[in-house]
Amino acid sequence: MxxxxxxxxxxxxxxxxxxxxxxxxxxxxxxxxxIRPAPGVTPAPLWGSGVFIAPSWVLTCAxxxxxxxxxxxxxxxxxxxGVAFDGRVVAARLEYDLSRPAPVRAAGEGRPEAPEASxxxxxxxxxxxxxxxxxxGAGREAAGRxxxxxxxxxxxxxxxxxxxxxxxxxCAWLSDQPAALLEDAFIFRGHDQDPCGAAGAPYDAGPGGPxxxxxxxxxxxxxxxxxAVRFGARDARGLQFGTDVRVTPGAxxxxxxxxxxxxxxxxxxxxxxxxxxxxxxxxxxxxxLAPHHLVPGAxxxxxxxxxxxxxxxxxxxxxxxxxxxxxxxxxxxxQHAIMSGRGRLWxxxxxxxxxxxxxxxxxxxxxxxxxxxxxxxLGRADPRGRTGRAxxxxxxxxxxxxxxxxxxxxxxxxxxxFVHYLRIVAQRTADEAREVPGDEGAVLRAAAERLELxxxxxxxxxxxxxxxxxxxxxxxxxALLVEFEPLFYADAGGxxxxxxxxxxxxxxxxxxxxxxxxxxxxxxxxxxxDQVLQxxxxxxxxxxxxxxGARVRLEVAVPEERxxxxxxxxRVPASTRRAAxxxxxxxxRAVVLRDQGRRQExxxxxxxxxxxxxxxxxLTALRVPAGARASVAGLSRQLEEADEGAxxxxxxxxxxxxxxxxxxxxxxxxxxxxLWLAEGHDERDCDRVCDEFHREVAQLLGAPKSVAEIPExxxxxxxxxxxxxxxxxxxxxxxxxDPGNPIPQLFSSTTRLSPP
Numbered sequence: 001m002x003x004x005x006x007x008x009x010x011x012x013x014x015x016x017x018x019x020x021x022x023x024x025x026x027x028x029x030x031x032x033x034x035i036r037p038a039p040g041v042t043p044a045p046l047w048g049s050g051v052f053i054a055p056s057w058v059l060t061c062a063x064x065x066x067x068x069x070x071x072x073x074x075x076x077x078x079x080x081x082g083v084a085f086d087g088r089v090v091a092a093r094l095e096y097d098l099s100r101p102a103p104v105r106a107a108g109e110g111r112p113e114a115p116e117a118s119x120x121x122x123x124x125x126x127x128x129x130x131x132x133x134x135x136x137g138a139g140r141e142a143a144g145r146x147x148x149x150x151x152x153x154x155x156x157x158x159x160x161x162x163x164x165x166x167x168x169x170x171c172a173w174l175s176d177q178p179a180a181l182l183e184d185a186f187i188f189r190g191h192d193q194d195p196c197g198a199a200g201a202p203y204d205a206g207p208g209g210p211x212x213x214x215x216x217x218x219x220x221x222x223x224x225x226x227x228a229v230r231f232g233a234r235d236a237r238g239l240q241f242g243t244d245v246r247v248t249p250g251a252x253x254x255x256x257x258x259x260x261x262x263x264x265x266x267x268x269x270x271x272x273x274x275x276x277x278x279x280x281x282x283x284x285x286x287x288x289l290a291p292h293h294l295v296p297g298a299x300x301x302x303x304x305x306x307x308x309x310x311x312x313x314x315x316x317x318x319x320x321x322x323x324x325x326x327x328x329x330x331x332x333x334x335q336h337a338i339m340s341g342r343g344r345l346w347x348x349x350x351x352x353x354x355x356x357x358x359x360x361x362x363x364x365x366x367x368x369x370x371x372x373x374x375x376x377x378l379g380r381a382d383p384r385g386r387t388g389r390a391x392x393x394x395x396x397x398x399x400x401x402x403x404x405x406x407x408x409x410x411x412x413x414x415x416x417x418f419v420h421y422l423r424i425v426a427q428r429t430a431d432e433a434r435e436v437p438g439d440e441g442a443v444l445r446a447a448a449e450r451l452e453l454x455x456x457x458x459x460x461x462x463x464x465x466x467x468x469x470x471x472x473x474x475x476x477x478x479a480l481l482v483e484f485e486p487l488f489y490a491d492a493g494g495x496x497x498x499x500x501x502x503x504x505x506x507x508x509x510x511x512x513x514x515x516x517x518x519x520x521x522x523x524x525x526x527x528x529x530d531q532v533l534q535x536x537x538x539x540x541x542x543x544x545x546x547x548x549g550a551r552v553r554l555e556v557a558v559p560e561e562r563x564x565x566x567x568x569x570x571r572v573p574a575s576t577r578r579a580a581x582x583x584x585x586x587x588x589r590a591v592v593l594r595d596q597g598r599r600q601e602x603x604x605x606x607x608x609x610x611x612x613x614x615x616x617x618x619l620t621a622l623r624v625p626a627g628a629r630a631s632v633a634g635l636s637r638q639l640e641e642a643d644e645g646a647x648x649x650x651x652x653x654x655x656x657x658x659x660x661x662x663x664x665x666x667x668x669x670x671x672x673x674x675l676w677l678a679e680g681h682d683e684r685d686c687d688r689v690c691d692e693f694h695r696e697v698a699q700l701l702g703a704p705k706s707v708a709e710i711p712e713x714x715x716x717x718x719x720x721x722x723x724x725x726x727x728x729x730x731x732x733x734x735x736x737x738d739p740g741n742p743i744p745q746l747f748s749s750t751t752r753l754s755p756p
Contacts, residue, residue: 021259024334025186028257028264031172034084034190035064035160035253038076039091047073049190049254050083050160051264052171054312058083058092060253061269061281062099062158079297081160084190090167095298096159096305098285102292155285156269159309161298171316172255172264173331174283176355176403179239179265185229185258187241187268187278189251229256239266239280247271247278256280262335262348284403286310287396304363307397311359314399318356345415350458351402354422357454358398360447361429367394369428370401377405377421398425416466419459426451426473434478434507437740441508448473475512477543479505481743482532482567483557483596487522496561497522500532502539503744504546505555511744514539525562529570537572537580540589553711554585555736557594557743563663564655566678566731567591568718587719590711592736594743595667602739605670609644610739613673613707616645621675621698624648624662628686632661639669649697650676651690654733657683666735673707674735675700675714696728711736 028051035047035058048064065081067073075081076091083092227248229241239256247268256266266280289306301308320330335348364370374395395401405417429448436444452473459467481503490496499522502515515535517523523531543552556567568586585591598606613619622642625631639648648666652659654676666674675697681690700717704710717729 021184021186021334021338023329024257024259024262024331024338027170027331027334028172028186028188028255030086031170032085032188032190032254033058034082034250035060036082036084036089037074038080038082039089041076041082044082044089046190046250048250048252049188049268051188051253051255051267052085052169053174053264054171054309055169055316056162056165056167057309057312058160058162059267059283059286060158060160061156061267062097063156063269064253065094065158080163083160083162085169091163092160093163093298094158094295095161095300096289096293097295098155098157098159098289098293100293100295101154102290155288156281157267157285159289170331171313172257173262173317173335174286174310174313175258175261175263175265176351176399177406178284178403179258179282181233182229182239182241182256182258182260182265184260185241185256185265187227187229187243187247187251187256187280188254189248189268190254227251237279238269238285239282241278241280243278259338262331262338284400287394287400307363310397310399314352314355314359318352318359321352343411345411345461346418350418353454354402354418355399357422357447357451358402358425360450361398361425362444363397364428365432367396370395370398373421373424373428374401374404376424377417378407401425415458416462416470419455419462420470422451422455423459423470423473426455430473431476434476445508445510474546475504475506476547477504477552478507478547479553479555479741480536480540480543481505481511481555481557481594482536483594483743484525484528484559484562485596486559491524495524498525498528499523500528502532502535504543505552505741507741509740509742509744513744533570533572536570537574538576540572540585541576551589553590553592555592555594555743557596559596560660560664561655563593563660563676563735564653564678564680564733565593566733567593568733569678584722586715587722588715590715591718592711592734595735595737596743597667598737598739599742599745602742603670606672606737607670607739609670610672610707612644613647616643619645619647619701619704619707619710621649621694621701622646623694624650624666625658628690632658635662635665636669639665639671642669642671647671647697647701648674649694650674651680651686651693653677653680653682663735672735672737672739673710676733676735678731678733680731693728696726710734 031052033050033052035050036044037047048060050058050060050064053059065073079093080091081093082089227243229243233240241256251268252270254268255264256268257263258265264283266282269279269281271278286309287306289309291300291303291305294300294305317330317332321332332348332352339348371394395404401421402418405414405421407414407417409417426448429444429451433441433444433448435441455473459470462470483501483503485499485501487497487499499516499518501513501517503511503513505511517528517531540552540554544550554567556565558565568584568591570585570591571582572585573580574583620643622639624638625635626638642648648662648671650659650662652662654660654663659676659680663674663676677693700713701710704713711734714729714732714734717726717732720726721730721732
């Protein structure tokens with residue numbers, strides 16, 4: 001290969017570096033592309049370079065797509081641009097231009113309209129300001145465009161998207177941390193040989209850009225695709241670097257590779273013609289990528305393009321490992337070879353897997369929580385909640401926070417920081433997943449669990465004091481379930497025997513058993529209740545604390561002959577003091593009954609009735625039986641034909657007789673919510689007291705806006721009854737059986753979470 005332009009060939013030190021980093025340089029070279037006119041267009045001068053950073057996505061400089069007079073270069077049909085790599089040219093299109101200014105809005109003005117599709121970003125009338133950066137007239141008012149936009153970053157970066165998503169290609173690794181000093185680094189340019197082997201004309205005429213001046217002729221000698229950087233440092237303008245040789249033409253838009261870390265840290269932006277000095281845009285500037293950078297007519301990456309793009313990047317690199325598969329050496333393998341032997345406990349493999357796990361999570365709702373998590377992990381949390389950051393967009397995603405943890409500390413302290421940070425992220429995700437319904441919530445919970453398992457595995461090597469300080473991911477329960485399981489045989493006196501359990505619930509049918517009494521002999525129901533109450537008080541207090549101080553709901557699952565159990569009247573210690581006072585549960589927290597016969601296998605009628613209640617504009621009370629006389633005739637038909645918003649209400653005793661039969665039919669016909677009295681009247685006819693009860697129930701059900709509000713409304717009634725008011729509600733029992741949160745399967749051999 002001929003020596004680089006303006007030099008006398010690589011020196012001994014550079015040759016040694018190239019040998020040391022041979023695999024890494026090979027990967028970077030294959031990920032670097034040439035930007036040129038659309039496929040089939042001749043002549044096809046080299047406009048500049050770019051680098052693949054995610055499947056179908058090329059990162060380059062925005063000025064590469066602009067000619068020296070500030071006008072957008074001519075493109076093919078529908079804005080096609082050529083991307084040359086691996087001996088071929090494929091079609092691409094500009095999707096994001098980070099040099100576009102933020103939209104201007106007057107006070108009270110709605111979202112501004114996008115420019116016409118024919119208008120190129122930057123506009124033909126917006127001449128380029130001659131800067132070393134070579135960007136689109138940054139800081140200058142475009143002619144005839146009115147006032148300049150509000151101050152904001154305009155970055156010389158652009159993203160191209162391949163038109164054919166099936167094109168296979170390698171991707172470079174983008175750093176997740178800001179670059180500071182560079183020692184072992186290289187810059188890359190796209191290959192200037194077209195597929196036919198004829199030398200293309202290197203052309204990068206942006207003012208001050210690499211190779212500014214006349215383009216070499218077709219007989220020009222080939223140049224090196226990469227050049228060693230002898231120093232590099234970051235200042236207010238970006239990453240400045242120096243080389244022993246002049247930067248070759250067409251390098252604008254190419255990657256700046258930090259070999260010491262094995263990462264692309266910048267995109268080459270420009271160079272000085274005489275001093276062999278260059279400037280690169282740090283890849284962390286991509287954090288400013290926003291929807292307003294989308295060019296007219298482009299499909300884009302949704303409402304948060306930066307998070308979507310980096311997630312594609314991280315997942316591609318993890319999937320490329322194909323652990324145990326036949327795949328060849330990867331970028332990760334090259335990084336691992338460079339970094340091995342440095343004694344770091346958080347190495348490239350941990351980083352690769354952690355970023356893949358973070359990529360499966362949604363973007364943080366507020367970027368400030370990322371800075372707060374970093375501060376907490378580094379032990380720098382401000383008690384008043386301040387982050388100490390320059391602005392809310394310094395760290396935008398969980399990936400950015402990961403990159404902020406490289407502080408040059410000793411390996412063990414660094415490991416603690418990463419484990420702590422990921423534990424915080426897993427905790428926040430698990431908490432947010434509780435509020436997300438349906439399949440989306442299930443996916444989010446599964447992602448949080450994978451991250452939690454990863455954190456747990458990495459925390460094993462920490463000292464006990466650090467594991468205790470960081471703590472596990474604490475699931476926040478929203479309910480405590482007490483379940484009585486009847487055995488299939490009675491004692492010598494004919495009494496039915498029971499085992500029991502207590503479980504913490506996390507919503508969506510996820511339970512963890514925390515207390516179990518399971519024996520061959522069992523105990524009577526009264527003994528089982530006594531044993532439960534001895535343990536229930538502390539369990540409720542612990543669950544309340546884990547839930548952030550909120551009082552979790554108590555759910556009690558009983559067999560049908562125990563539907564009259566007044567669990568709301570159970571009395572438990574008010575604190576953990578040995579001589580703590582006892583207080584009734586019902587006035588202080590929501591207490592509901594669950595049907596022990598309905599579990600993880602959700603009956604269609606049960607689900608349909610619940611969906612009907614959720615969709616009903618108004619809940620109504622359904623008196624069961626319909627008349628004042630005791631009769632089981634027509635119960636099934638009455639309950640089957642009830643309106644979608646109907647809630648059965650019973651004033652009779654449900655311990656036996658008509659009341660017991662009525663509750664049985666209520667459950668058999670799928671009703672998930674019902675109200676009855678723990679001490680309802682016997683088989684005698686109803687009287688005016690019953691009429692008053694049904695009127696009050698009808699009034700109660702007319703208040704909530706949704707079925708989910710009923711447990712709390714009933715609790716409020718019980719609190720008033722305990723103070724001497726609303727006496728009709730003193731014995732009120734609420735069946736609240738949500739099929740979206742079914743109780744767990746019967747006793748298993750281990751304490752575990754039930755499957756989602």
